[in-house]
Amino acid sequence: MSTLNLPFTPEEYDARLAKTRAAMNTAGCDVLVVTDPASMSWLTGYDGWSFYVHQAVIIGPSGDPLWWGRAMDALGARRTVYMPVDNIFGYEDTYVQNPDKHPMEDLAQLLAAQGWSGMRIGLEMDNYYFTAAAYMSLVQALPDAKWVNANVLVNWQRAIKSPTEIEYMRRAAKHVERMHATILERAEPGMKKNQLIADIYHAAIIGADGHWGDYPSIVPLAPSGADATAPHLTWDDSALKQGEATFFEIAGVYRRYHAPQSRTLFFGEPPAKYRAAEAAVLEAVAAGMEQAKPGNFAEDIANAFNATLNRLGFEKDSRCGYPIGLSYPPDWGEHTFSLRRHDKTVLEPGMTFHFMPALWLDDGGIEMTEPVLITPTGAENLCSTPSGLVVKD
Amino acid sequence: MSTLNLPFTPEEYDARLAKTRAAMNTAGCDVLVVTDPASMSWLTGYDGWSFYVHQAVIIGPSGDPLWWGRAMDALGARRTVYMPVDNIFGYEDTYVQNPDKHPMEDLAQLLAAQGWSGMRIGLEMDNYYFTAAAYMSLVQALPDAKWVNANVLVNWQRAIKSPTEIEYMRRAAKHVERMHATILERAEPGMKKNQLIADIYHAAIIGADGHWGDYPSIVPLAPSGADATAPHLTWDDSALKQGEATFFEIAGVYRRYHAPQSRTLFFGEPPAKYRAAEAAVLEAVAAGMEQAKPGNFAEDIANAFNATLNRLGFEKDSRCGYPIGLSYPPDWGEHTFSLRRHDKTVLEPGMTFHFMPALWLDDGGIEMTEPVLITPTGAENLCSTPSGLVVKD
Numbered sequence: 001m002s003t004l005n006l007p008f009t010p011e012e013y014d015a016r017l018a019k020t021r022a023a024m025n026t027a028g029c030d031v032l033v034v035t036d037p038a039s040m041s042w043l044t045g046y047d048g049w050s051f052y053v054h055q056a057v058i059i060g061p062s063g064d065p066l067w068w069g070r071a072m073d074a075l076g077a078r079r080t081v082y083m084p085v086d087n088i089f090g091y092e093d094t095y096v097q098n099p100d101k102h103p104m105e106d107l108a109q110l111l112a113a114q115g116w117s118g119m120r121i122g123l124e125m126d127n128y129y130f131t132a133a134a135y136m137s138l139v140q141a142l143p144d145a146k147w148v149n150a151n152v153l154v155n156w157q158r159a160i161k162s163p164t165e166i167e168y169m170r171r172a173a174k175h176v177e178r179m180h181a182t183i184l185e186r187a188e189p190g191m192k193k194n195q196l197i198a199d200i201y202h203a204a205i206i207g208a209d210g211h212w213g214d215y216p217s218i219v220p221l222a223p224s225g226a227d228a229t230a231p232h233l234t235w236d237d238s239a240l241k242q243g244e245a246t247f248f249e250i251a252g253v254y255r256r257y258h259a260p261q262s263r264t265l266f267f268g269e270p271p272a273k274y275r276a277a278e279a280a281v282l283e284a285v286a287a288g289m290e291q292a293k294p295g296n297f298a299e300d301i302a303n304a305f306n307a308t309l310n311r312l313g314f315e316k317d318s319r320c321g322y323p324i325g326l327s328y329p330p331d332w333g334e335h336t337f338s339l340r341r342h343d344k345t346v347l348e349p350g351m352t353f354h355f356m357p358a359l360w361l362d363d364g365g366i367e368m369t370e371p372v373l374i375t376p377t378g379a380e381n382l383c384s385t386p387s388g389l390v391v392k393d
Numbered sequence: 394m395s396t397l398n399l400p401f402t403p404e405e406y407d408a409r410l411a412k413t414r415a416a417m418n419t420a421g422c423d424v425l426v427v428t429d430p431a432s433m434s435w436l437t438g439y440d441g442w443s444f445y446v447h448q449a450v451i452i453g454p455s456g457d458p459l460w461w462g463r464a465m466d467a468l469g470a471r472r473t474v475y476m477p478v479d480n481i482f483g484y485e486d487t488y489v490q491n492p493d494k495h496p497m498e499d500l501a502q503l504l505a506a507q508g509w510s511g512m513r514i515g516l517e518m519d520n521y522y523f524t525a526a527a528y529m530s531l532v533q534a535l536p537d538a539k540w541v542n543a544n545v546l547v548n549w550q551r552a553i554k555s556p557t558e559i560e561y562m563r564r565a566a567k568h569v570e571r572m573h574a575t576i577l578e579r580a581e582p583g584m585k586k587n588q589l590i591a592d593i594y595h596a597a598i599i600g601a602d603g604h605w606g607d608y609p610s611i612v613p614l615a616p617s618g619a620d621a622t623a624p625h626l627t628w629d630d631s632a633l634k635q636g637e638a639t640f641f642e643i644a645g646v647y648r649r650y651h652a653p654q655s656r657t658l659f660f661g662e663p664p665a666k667y668r669a670a671e672a673a674v675l676e677a678v679a680a681g682m683e684q685a686k687p688g689n690f691a692e693d694i695a696n697a698f699n700a701t702l703n704r705l706g707f708e709k710d711s712r713c714g715y716p717i718g719l720s721y722p723p724d725w726g727e728h729t730f731s732l733r734r735h736d737k738t739v740l741e742p743g744m745t746f747h748f749m750p751a752l753w754l755d756d757g758g759i760e761m762t763e764p765v766l767i768t769p770t771g772a773e774n775l776c777s778t779p780s781g782l783v784v785k786d
Binding site: 125211229 | 465
């Protein structure tokens with residue numbers, strides 16, 4: 001949490017900036033306003049829970065990025081970004097959640113002061129942290145700018161991970177292995193769900209192999225029984241029950257790098273239908289993994305997965321995966337490609353994704369998912385958690 | 394996590410809807426598209442970590458609200474909202490994070506099918522979950538609509554809490570008391586920060602008095618030493634140090650209702666400057682609390698607080714509080730009024746706010762903050778955690 005503790009080398013930040021500028025050039029942007037917290041962090045090192053107010057990293061036609069945000073958070077920027085203090089700009093506190101003015105008016109002044117107000121300016125139009133009001137405010141304040149939709153432009157630059165990023169994800173993968181081991185150790189019929197979640201959180205933050213745990217961009221999803229027909233429910237204090245299944249969609253996190261992995265726990269032998277679903281998913285995942293290699297398309301994984309799954313009598317009508325890496329709430333996905341039909345993204349070594357072959361059946365759900373790395377010759381599961389349903393008697 | 398387990402009575406949801414419709418009428422909206430997850434939950438009971446994809450609750454001119462979101466999350470809606478299944482609409486999965494189309498095109502079709510496409514439609518223009526692209530997509534798809542900025546319209550309806558909401562916040566307050574007690578018990582010099590955070594999380598999720606803990610909308614903020622000059626840094630595995638201060642900005646949460654409270658921990662006697670800051674903040678808080686009563690303005694609290702603080706030689710240039718209650722990440726504030734100069738919001742019994750008199754000094758920070766309820770005659774601190782700096786030898 002200080003400039004002495006940047007997660008990456010200056011050379012890596014330089015390379016990221018150069019890569020982003022090349023993409024800006026291709027997209028026709030002279031200036032890029034980056035509001036995605038993960039992209040802000042990836043470009044500058046910035047780290048703090050300040051994305052609930054308007055903030056951005058701005059890449060101009062040359063030079064280091066600028067950090068812009070609430071004045072009190074400029075102090076956090078000073079302690080986390082690599083750029084000199086002259087590149088850090090804080091706006092006055094009365095801009096915060098004030099119906100009479102908008103922080104983007106301040107950003108517009110900053111852009112104008114840099115001489116960029118008539119340039120082609122890229123915006124992340126579909127980012128959580130770039131609201132409709134932010135857009136309207138900026139457009140009104142800078143009438144001479146040409147606006148370019150640069151949504152997920154930086155996210156695409158993040159797709160292929162560096163060796164250090166892969167190392168961080170391997171650490172995160174060890175965390176989630178430990179979290180699943182904790183579930184297996186602690187869960188028992190009669191235990192209240194929140195007690196188990198407390199233990200999972202504890203394991204997550206302790207981490208593994210001496211590497212500390214960071215907070216996940218999505219909290220543990222852990223529905224049981226009929227609630228597991230729905231994918232995104234959290235927890236309460238209901239007791240775990242004999243004969244009931246619970247899925248745990250969780251992630252290990254090291255320095256904001258995520259390794260999500262899910263498993264489904266049964267107390268007692270699962271019904272035949274669930275054993276059939278397990279076998280189908282495992283075979284379909286194996287078919288998908290065979291297509292997970294450089295030069296193939298993202299859709300090749302999905303098509304192989306779905307063909308096998310359908311042949312075995314099951315169906316999944318949602319995408320079966322998405323890229324992962326550095327992220328902040330509310331999502332650990334990178335919002336670029338998806339593992340689904342028609343996605344022609346070419347797989348390259350260093351890409352990482354969450355292979356997400358979840359099935360939500362009429363009376364419950366089954367999730368057995370993996371964090372995967374594309375290698376020079378194929379694909380590697382970053383985790384060694386035993387596959388299949390978890391059965392505890 | 395089922396319709397049998399709604400957090401509020403049908404009568405309370407009916408009253409909320411009626412109140413919101415009255416506010417829509419005043420604001421000149423026939424239809425309201427609610428994208429704030431807390432407002433969606435407050436209006437319908439909906440609860441799930443699905444706000445990372447586009448979703449909304451829609452209030453039309455009459456009848457129950459509609460829930461609209463990703464098809465897989467419609468299953469979660471069926472299990473958490475009070476409306477009948479006919480009021481729940483799911484969009485196809487290929488809309489998710491697809492540059493070729495936007496989910497708001499599907500919402501536009503739904504609004505048109507209801508016969509609402511030419512009406513005055515309110516939008517939460519500055520909500521995280523209503524992006525610039527969402528707005529552009531909706532406006533393009535419904536050329537006959539009249540658009541109204543209804544930002545925080547529902548949030549204002551949430552300002553005065555019902556007896557059940559206050560009860561939930563009292564439970565959350567007990568959680569955060571327990572979390573601070575855990576810090577005092579466990580923290581010691583040499584302990585790694587993430588180990589302490591793991592213990593805090595464990596206490597938070599276990600809860601207190603038999604009431605389970607939900608996840609907080611902001612993770613624990615816990616910077617030490619010079620990092621505590623910045624307000625929103627999280628944690629790593631640095632060791633806690635003798636002679637160093639750490640502030641803990643944390644919240645207890647019961648069924649999404651938050652009670653945030655901060656304390657600052659010193660190992661060993663704090664320097665004289667921090668004792669002076671402590672005395673000044675406590676006196677200024679007392680002055681502010683005297684103004685916290687029905688009929689006064691929000692700014693009266695801030696003005697009394699700031700006048701006292703300045704007289705005692707300290708300054709705070711940011712707002713000193715904001716309303717709290719039901720929330721989802723990334724913020725536990727309600728985004729309506731602020732405790733700052735010029736805010737003429739009239740205080741009423743049942744309003745709740747986070748009194749946030751944090752000081753960030755040149756070499757560290759001091760946070761001693763409280764969750765407060767406006768009562769018929771004054772104000773009540775929901776927590777009984779001992780006030781002042783926490784000193785552990």
